[in-house]
Amino acid sequence: FTHVSGYSNRFKEMLRFLKEGGDNIEVITPDDSADRPSEFLDIPITYVPGFRLFLYKQVQLTVDIGFQGFNRLKQFDPDLIHVAAPGFFVAPAIAYSRVLGKPLVISYHTHLPVYAERYVPIPGLKQLAIGFAEWILPTILNWGDLTLATSPQLKEQLEALGCSNVDVWRKGIDTEVFNPKYNVSNLEMRAALTDGHPSAPLLLYVGRIGAEKNIKDIREVLRSIPEARLAIVGKGPAEDELKEYFQGTNTKFMGLMQGEALSRAYASADVFVMPSESETLGFVVLESMASGVPPVCAAAGGLINLVSDDRTGCLFRPGDPADMTAKVRRLLDDAQLRAAMGQAGREETLRWDWRAATSVLRNLQYTKAERNYK
Template sequence: MAPAQPYFARLAGFPSVVVARADTGTTPAEAEAAATARASYAVADGHNLDLAATPPRRIALMVEPSPFTHTSGYSNRFKNLLLQLRDAGDSVLVIVPDNDPDAPTEFAGAKIVNVPGFRFPLYHRITLTLGLRGVYTALKEFDPDVIHLTTPGVLIFATLLYARLLRKALLLSYHTHLPIYAKDYGLGLLQGLTWTMLRLQHNRADFTLTTSPQLCEELVQNGFERVGLWRKGIDTTIFNPKYKSPAMRARLTEGHPEDPLLIYVGRIGAEKNLIFFKELLQRFPHCRLALVGDGPAKPMLEQELAGTKTLFTGILHGEELSQAFASADIFVMPSESETLGFVVLESMASGVPVIGANAGGIPDIIDDSRTGYLFSRGSQEECSARIEQLLGDDALRENMGRVAREEALRWSWRASAAATRNVGYGRAISNFKYRAMGGLGLPRSLTWLRWFRLKLVMLRQRLFGRWTFRVNPN
């Protein structure tokens, strides 16, 4: 029998699967099947990577917070998606919460509607919205074929209602792993409630995209329905070894360019596990560390790392950011909460090897011992051993950086957008039509067809026990 593949693999264009049940936990065969499914994503897209494989559509893109005035890991993803949707001939309306009077009203031919919002109490740089003013009117006037909303956020509550009232297909893309954030911010008791809330929200939608095979599996295991993979992408022109700069290295090492330079780029928050660097720098007192970014944990981290050779640069943009990536020796990623980890791809594209935690979406990016190194969650010993290995062998470090760059070249934004519009949006629309059949276009209405299907599912549960995944022999 061919290796099994999980439900989300089928939705992304893989061979047909059926869902069956077993009363045991994960078996070696199931683990092997999951690994096979993850490996398949790199090659199974086929004609879906043709940007114009499907006719132009009207797409309402709702992003919270705004990717235009807020620096975040997904800003580049959505900007590049808009550029590619324009090239595909799609008509796009963008709705974002933004109180900035200088917020843009157009990008790549797409109209931007900036709706009123409020600052998130736990992180004041983020603007969110309840979507009570301007959103419904904008959606109704635009009349989209599909609504694409980012999650988690507070805009989802209104959007679920609006999609139903307007009878439109709804795709949710999951970007921030909220259950892990709850744990990292001392709210571990709320993890179960968080999963329940997310599951209820996403199962009302027609399709969910998320950013790594590992996270797809985790969502499915926690009861999410209709889950697929959002293909990763990277701009290998902006992030490039050619930006390696002696002047930037001198700046990041505070005038000591001869010292080994470790770098981290990203949000400085508790969920990023950056306190990991405290013990790491005690093991390598001769190393310099550059932390590029900002966030609520910065004051605490500055205090914890006082006395070490650490430079907090703040947020860098444009060519300065490209130079910072390319001028380091090793990128260290201790975060265990990444849904993907764009900065890891950006470092690889810059020709700088990455040592990252074997958690979240990071293992989907790093091919251990070939394009970088993975270390077990929280393991100072493993991470230190890999740093010592790379710093002690210039040829190894340079070769790994070269191979990492070659891997990054495979993941263009054009291919990512093609898979999103052809598979993701197409699946959301077809799921909407199927789920609405006989129910006047209203998702989740209890039609005779849905009632009959529910009875079949209940019968299959009684016959087979717990669900697991097996290939359909047909």
């Protein structure tokens, strides 16, 4: 529950507005963090034993050994079960929904074939892993009464693999937390992000530091625009490798940032860069847009559903650092264009309210799952 990510933030906002609407909710999850909370907004949290994969130690997984989750579900007796995928908890959740006679919603947040392509290095084995991922997805997800994809493009990809009953979980953003107002009296933050050069052009990346994010591609931007500075905010398995890779460049690794510090970091930047081709939605791009900072993103995955090219940001050809560089340079060279795109992005995010997204989830999509179960 303490894991910092876009999908974790989505669930917390969902819980907030379900609670506000009067629903009775409980959370069951693995988490062995020392600072794990016993509740969230007075919503009880039951922790079950878990484990960590050596390739992705930041997240704990579970198969509910000991059936603590099942026993709590029996006691709580919910009207509906909502489980996050991919993850090993999905299989027990399917079994529990059938044993207990409860509709099951599976929300899908990380596209497995993309990760298989990125993390399996041996060519023959890579194809087997991708094929297995494409086979297992409909095999598992079709046991649910409704699958929620995080973007229209991901919905199309899942349906092409044979998944049925797929809906899009509407996006949302807290436009008070991520707001251009945090760029007022912000010289100290900008100095920190630029390593003491606050007047230099500032590029910002926020997110998981992993191979699938293509962060290495940003080095070409720094080589071509030597006056620019790059701040990388986040943590992940490729952090040490990337620190070595970016050594000698104008790059500052900021580690994990949260709360007002993160809001100020976003609002301080001139351009947000996202070279990842694996985003199923891209909450960090939403956060940059809400902060009035135009994003330059790969035209791939869920990002093409977020950014209106040349209006709210710029899209570049995936895997083409030269095209990314050209889009970044254009924004850095034209302050008026940068401000206009930042304002257009901000206005776009004002339409994406978490309360409205949760209302659709609660009143339409959960009801659809109940109908499908019956």
